[in-house]
Amino acid sequence: MTVDASRGADAPPELVQLLTPEGERVEHPDYDIDLTPEEVRSLYRDLVLVRRVDLEAVALQRQGELGIWASLLGQEAAQIGSGRALTDADMAFPTYREHGVAWCRDVDPVNLLGLFRGVNHGGWDPAEHNFHLYTIVIGSQTLHAVGYAMGIQRDGANAATIAYFGDGATSQGDVNESFIWASVFNAPIVFFCQNNQWAISEPLEKQTRIPLYRRASGFGFPGIRVDGNDVFACLAVTRQALRNAREGQGPTLIEAFTYRMGAHTTTDDPTRYRVASELEAWKLKDPIERLKAYLFKNELADQAFLDSVEAEAEDLGADLRRRCLEMPDPGPLDIFDHVYTGSHALIAEERAQYAAYLEGFES
Amino acid sequence: MSILTLSKAINEGLRKAMEDDPKVLIMGEDVGKLGGVFRVTDGLQKDFGEDRVIDTPLAESGIVGTAIGLALRGYRPICEIQFDGFVFPAADQIITQLAKMPLRSLGAIKLPVVVRIPCGGGIGAVEHHSESPEAYFTHTGGLRVVACSNPADAYSMIQQAVRSDDPVIFFEPKRRYWEKAEVDTASTDWWTPFDEASVVRQGTDVTLLAYGPMVKTCLEAATAAQDEGRSLEVIDLRSLNPLDFPKVMESARKTGRVVVVHEAPVYNGFGAELAARITESCFYHLESPVLRVGGFSTPYPPSKLEDHYLPDLDRILEAVDRTFTY
Numbered sequence: 001m002t003v004d005a006s007r008g009a010d011a012p013p014e015l016v017q018l019l020t021p022e023g024e025r026v027e028h029p030d031y032d033i034d035l036t037p038e039e040v041r042s043l044y045r046d047l048v049l050v051r052r053v054d055l056e057a058v059a060l061q062r063q064g065e066l067g068i069w070a071s072l073l074g075q076e077a078a079q080i081g082s083g084r085a086l087t088d089a090d091m092a093f094p095t096y097r098e099h100g101v102a103w104c105r106d107v108d109p110v111n112l113l114g115l116f117r118g119v120n121h122g123g124w125d126p127a128e129h130n131f132h133l134y135t136i137v138i139g140s141q142t143l144h145a146v147g148y149a150m151g152i153q154r155d156g157a158n159a160a161t162i163a164y165f166g167d168g169a170t171s172q173g174d175v176n177e178s179f180i181w182a183s184v185f186n187a188p189i190v191f192f193c194q195n196n197q198w199a200i201s202e203p204l205e206k207q208t209r210i211p212l213y214r215r216a217s218g219f220g221f222p223g224i225r226v227d228g229n230d231v232f233a234c235l236a237v238t239r240q241a242l243r244n245a246r247e248g249q250g251p252t253l254i255e256a257f258t259y260r261m262g263a264h265t266t267t268d269d270p271t272r273y274r275v276a277s278e279l280e281a282w283k284l285k286d287p288i289e290r291l292k293a294y295l296f297k298n299e300l301a302d303q304a305f306l307d308s309v310e311a312e313a314e315d316l317g318a319d320l321r322r323r324c325l326e327m328p329d330p331g332p333l334d335i336f337d338h339v340y341t342g343s344h345a346l347i348a349e350e351r352a353q354y355a356a357y358l359e360g361f362e363s
Numbered sequence: 364m365s366i367l368t369l370s371k372a373i374n375e376g377l378r379k380a381m382e383d384d385p386k387v388l389i390m391g392e393d394v395g396k397l398g399g400v401f402r403v404t405d406g407l408q409k410d411f412g413e414d415r416v417i418d419t420p421l422a423e424s425g426i427v428g429t430a431i432g433l434a435l436r437g438y439r440p441i442c443e444i445q446f447d448g449f450v451f452p453a454a455d456q457i458i459t460q461l462a463k464m465p466l467r468s469l470g471a472i473k474l475p476v477v478v479r480i481p482c483g484g485g486i487g488a489v490e491h492h493s494e495s496p497e498a499y500f501t502h503t504g505g506l507r508v509v510a511c512s513n514p515a516d517a518y519s520m521i522q523q524a525v526r527s528d529d530p531v532i533f534f535e536p537k538r539r540y541w542e543k544a545e546v547d548t549a550s551t552d553w554w555t556p557f558d559e560a561s562v563v564r565q566g567t568d569v570t571l572l573a574y575g576p577m578v579k580t581c582l583e584a585a586t587a588a589q590d591e592g593r594s595l596e597v598i599d600l601r602s603l604n605p606l607d608f609p610k611v612m613e614s615a616r617k618t619g620r621v622v623v624v625h626e627a628p629v630y631n632g633f634g635a636e637l638a639a640r641i642t643e644s645c646f647y648h649l650e651s652p653v654l655r656v657g658g659f660s661t662p663y664p665p666s667k668l669e670d671h672y673l674p675d676l677d678r679i680l681e682a683v684d685r686t687f688t689y
């Protein structure tokens with residue numbers, strides 16, 4: 001199989017696009033979006049702020065304050081576009097990279113850091129934000145999302161579920177089973193696959209011979225590919241798919257065609273497996289640059305606005321850093337908390353033994 | 364003689380196994396160009412090609428399931444599971460098929476499949492990257508389960524695992540990947556059979572039984588105990604199934620005091636089997652009950668707390684002290 005050297009950047013495959021990389025608004029026969037200037041500026045602000053959160057987290061990891069970090073660099077539009085399509089009643093199931101979606105669900109960014117700093121495994125109440133915990137085991141959450149959607153269906157609620165996963169995850173049994181369940185039960189769910197072209201060191205062609213969105217037809221529901229670096233298109237397409245789900249039309253698979261501009265995580269070294277020219281090609285499609293160009297072209301924003309967003313981003317980064325460093329370390333006996341809902345003899349015994357053991361050092 | 368890290372020692376062992384037998388394959392996530400996230404397969408795809416060092420789709424059940432098929436066709440696949448916590452999607456294939464198919468065929472089928480699993484904690488990782496799942500597999504008849512603890516063993520044991528006609532679950536202590544030691548790659552005379560235990564330190568007062576990452580910790584504990592005038596014997600079990608009972612019992616009878624150390628939870632952990640067996644066979648030689656030091660009966664904690672969860676020198680020595688209180 002021959003591979004395009006820019007990994008899709010130069011020759012965009014069939015996809016829904018409403019905003020070109022140059023910032024030109026284009027028409028699409030099936031999808032349109034009508035946003036007020038205020039809404040467009042707000043999307044821009046979202047994109048810039050989540051990139052800043054991400055940048056700060058990478059820096060914190062470099063300085064030893066986080067054990068690891070999975071960067072969303074390059075995937076901001078896919079996450080903000082889809083995240084802003086959700087209503088409060090909708091429920092999202094993320095992987096470990098959905099910092100932008102978390103932002104849209106009002107999860108305080110500092111709470112994302114706990115897991116990566118090693119102070120907890122989660123850090124927010126999923127029900128409070130309708131944003132489930134990060135899931136590290138690839139693909140597992142897609143089944144939970146379908147089950148949740150089946151619950152929505154039985155409740156007769158006006159809501160839908162969105163399941164996030166990557167291109168690599170599409171190979172997992174769980175993900176394929178989730179497609180089958182969603183299809184058979186006509187579950188109100190949107191499968192949002194961020195195809196960032198890589199699963200650690202493995203390029204897309206190690207997972208599939210056909211474009212991922214086309215897999216949906218085999219399972220019996222629509223699949224659509226969207227320009228994942230175009231926040232308008234991601235918003236429009238996800239909004240429509242969620243609406244269809246809420247109206248009883250069942251699942252949709254959205255493949256957001258994007259690019260992981262950074263390393264897989266801060267412990268990864270992409271120079272071992274991919275060429276720099278790929279990144280250069282994708283930089284020209286940067287999700288933030290194109291929206292900035294659009295804002296200027298259409299005189300929807302001036303330099304003062306950009307500067308104010310920049311200043312807000314700086315404050316956000318500084319605040320995140322400060323609160324990360326202030327995050328209290330857990331106490332040793334916290335190990336025994338929340339293992340069971342109530343009391344449990346063995347846990348209680350081990351807790352007491354370990355407490356006594358620790359006290360032995362103090363005396 | 365070469366000085367090798369444990370990771371490089373496995374790499375050299377894999378290379379040797381592939382050179383010796385063209386049917387040997389490596390398959391897993393990121394094992395090709397990247398050389399695996401721990402670089403254990405570094406350079407092998409370049410030298411043996413993509414047909415023998417296979418970057419698979421991201422699906423552990425698929426990795427082990429297709430390895431079984433390849434084995435049925437005469438190949439000897441070595442599967443890499445990226446982290447301990449991700450072996451569970453493959454648990455069905457390992458437990459219901461890999462372990463049982465040879466018996467189902469009345470011996471007509473051999474499944475020489477190796478499943479390599481980096482295991483254990485101590486590297487400050489996020490959830491699912493620090494597990495010790497050995498007991499799930501030692502509880503499954505039909506699987507050989509081994510754990511290396513040092514570079515030389517890693518080098519010889521991986522080659523023996525590949526040569527085995529039985530399926531082998533091969534645990535690698537990930538926090539020891541970067542530890543170095545001399546390895547004689549020129550001869551095989553020094554190899555200990557991979558299903559035998561090794562007495563890695565002689566002693567007379569207490570026996571410490573360990574495997575994988577805890578062997579080094581036990582050796583350190585033995586050194587510390589010596590300063591206090593106690594002589595600890597340390598046995599590296601190496602193979603958990605089968606288990607080298609004669610060597611374990613000999614030591615238990617000699618010292619009369621045994622402490623088992625592993626990272627996995629104590630409750631229903633591998634140490635339970637050791638304690639029961641030693642009690643059954645050496646009851647009248649024991650000065651104390653067999654004690655166990657290990658993880659708590661909780662999920663593995665966030666990394667800021669892992670030093671509390673993992674057995675360390677102090678917890679081992681505290682248990683050693685307790686064996687003298689009976």
Ligand SMILES: Cc1ncc(C[n+]2csc(CCOP(=O)(O)OP(=O)(O)O)c2C)c(N)n1
Pocket residue numbers: 097136137138165166167168169170196198199200260264392421423445449452
């Ligand atoms: C079941 C399982 N196997 C392996 C891993 C190790 N792992 C973590 S991320 C990753 C690649 C994921 O790729 P993709 O689904 O494309 O998501 P991306 O990281 O690109 O966002 C792998 C193999 C895991 N977390 N879970």
Ligand SMILES: [Mg+2]
Pocket residue numbers: 166167168194195196197198199200
């Ligand atoms: Mg990916």
